[in-house]
Amino acid sequence: MDCVLVAGGAGYIGSHACKALSKAGYIPVCYDNLSTGWEEAVKFGPFERGDLLDRARIDEVLAKHKPIAIMHFAALSQVGESMDDPGLYWRTNVMGSLNLIEAAVEADIKNFIFSSTCATYGDQDNVVLDENSVQQPINAYGASKRAVENILYDFERRYGLRHVIFRYFNVAGADPEGEVGEYHQPETHLIPLMLDAIDGKRDALTIFGTDYDTPDGTCIRDYVHVCDLVDAHLLGLNWLKDGKQSEVFNLGTGAGFSVRAVVDHSKDVTNKAVPIIERTRRAGDCTQLVSGSTKAESELGWTPVRSNLKAMIGDAWRWHQTGHYSK
Numbered sequence: 029m030d031c032v033l034v035a036g037g038a039g040y041i042g043s044h045a046c047k048a049l050s051k052a053g054y055i056p057v058c059y060d061n062l063s064t065g066w067e068e069a070v071k072f073g074p075f076e077r078g079d080l081l082d083r084a085r086i087d088e089v090l091a092k093h094k095p096i097a098i099m100h101f102a103a104l105s106q107v108g109e110s111m112d113d114p115g116l117y118w119r120t121n122v123m124g125s126l127n128l129i130e131a132a133v134e135a136d137i138k139n140f141i142f143s144s145t146c147a148t149y150g151d152q153d154n155v156v157l158d159e160n161s162v163q164q165p166i167n168a169y170g171a172s173k174r175a176v177e178n179i180l181y182d183f184e185r186r187y188g189l190r191h192v193i194f195r196y197f198n199v200a201g202a203d204p205e206g207e208v209g210e211y212h213q214p215e216t217h218l219i220p221l222m223l224d225a226i227d228g229k230r231d232a233l234t235i236f237g238t239d240y241d242t243p244d245g246t247c248i249r250d251y252v253h254v255c256d257l258v259d260a261h262l263l264g265l266n267w268l269k270d271g272k273q274s275e276v277f278n279l280g281t282g283a284g285f286s287v288r289a290v291v292d293h294s295k296d297v298t299n300k301a302v303p304i305i306e307r308t309r310r311a312g313d314c315t316q317l318v319s320g321s322t323k324a325e326s327e328l329g330w331t332p333v334r335s336n337l338k339a340m341i342g343d344a345w346r347w348h349q350t351g352h353y354s355k
């Protein structure tokens with residue numbers, strides 16, 4: 029069986045990718061330093077503990093497992109933290125990724141799949157965001173991801189390392205079978221924060237800004253189910269294995285939901301009210317971030333099937349009640 033190295037495979041999205049890879053007949057080798065991930069999430073293949081900044085350790089793991097491809101999810105991804113400590117983000121996300129990319133070239137690995145983000149587009153209200161939109165990140169997190177995209181363009185030109193870059197919108201939901209799910213500490217994502225408020229793990233869900241220029245005054249985002257997202261990665265892997273050219277794809281559904289719409293839907297799913305605190309706008313939040321591209325559907329053949337609020341909140345709620353890792 030072919031191996032795929034999954035950097036960040038102990039994290040939220042990486043663990044779902046490991047499950048999907050294993051189901052598809054690959055051995056997912058998880059490379060992770062557990063800084064924000066969980067050893068309990070590594071269930072579908074070998075675990076190689078290591079840091080992106082430890083080049084010798086990366087070389088050792090690549091030589092041992094000889095993967096045919098790398099899926100690179102490992103990163104720090106809290107916007108606020110990236111503004112407080114930009115050096116940490118440039119070191120981990122950019123220098124760490126450069127290590128992994130250089131190691132891939134040296135080990136003669138041909139296929140590289142990278143988790144980028146809609147945060148590389150920055151704050152462009154009322155602009156339809158497709159893959160050709162100008163990238164003007166407004167925080168160090170987004171800037172670090174754009175920098176890695178640029179490294180990949182250069183390494184393809186010079187060394188022929190082919191890549192697929194996925195720019196995710198808001199990832200949500202959990203494995204419907206409950207084997208893995210979302211558990212960030214601290215949590216910054218809307219749906220798990222809301223579920224925490226519903227079952228009393230936090231006092232309330234804070235809504236930042238109710239005076240945006242949207243139908244209900246709250247920000248609008250594009251949510252994609254984590255299982256649909258990792259399906260796109262499998263298609264990206266096949267794309268590269270078929271010898272196709274490097275590409276970048278937005279991963280969003282094009283449907284925007286306001287914070288209030290998400291909250292309203294949660295009542296239908298959980299039969300519980302969400303305690304809410306309303307606050308003024310938070311710096312750096314733009315009104316609307318929605319993908320305006322269907323390139324992943326038309327070119328990769330991606331068909332999101334669970335990226336509706338009912339399934340995303342329902343799967344997250346089931347995981348929330350039964351799952352969770354302990355550290």
Ligand SMILES: NC(=O)c1ccc[n+]([C@@H]2O[C@H](COP(=O)([O-])OP(=O)(O)OC[C@H]3O[C@@H](n4cnc5c(N)ncnc54)[C@H](O)[C@@H]3O)[C@@H](O)[C@H]2O)c1
Pocket residue numbers: 035036037038039040041042059060061062063064065066078079080081100101102103104105120124143144145146196197198199200212
């Ligand atoms: N969750 C989202 O909505 C979202 C949206 C856009 C982009 N992304 C990107 O997707 C990727 C995965 O996100 P996630 O939500 O699963 O995050 P996560 O924090 O759950 O997973 C990241 C994993 O990377 C590991 N890691 C971090 N630094 C490392 C290092 N120096 N060496 C080795 N391992 C390291 C962590 O321990 C963790 O297991 C990230 O690159 C993130 O920027 C996520």
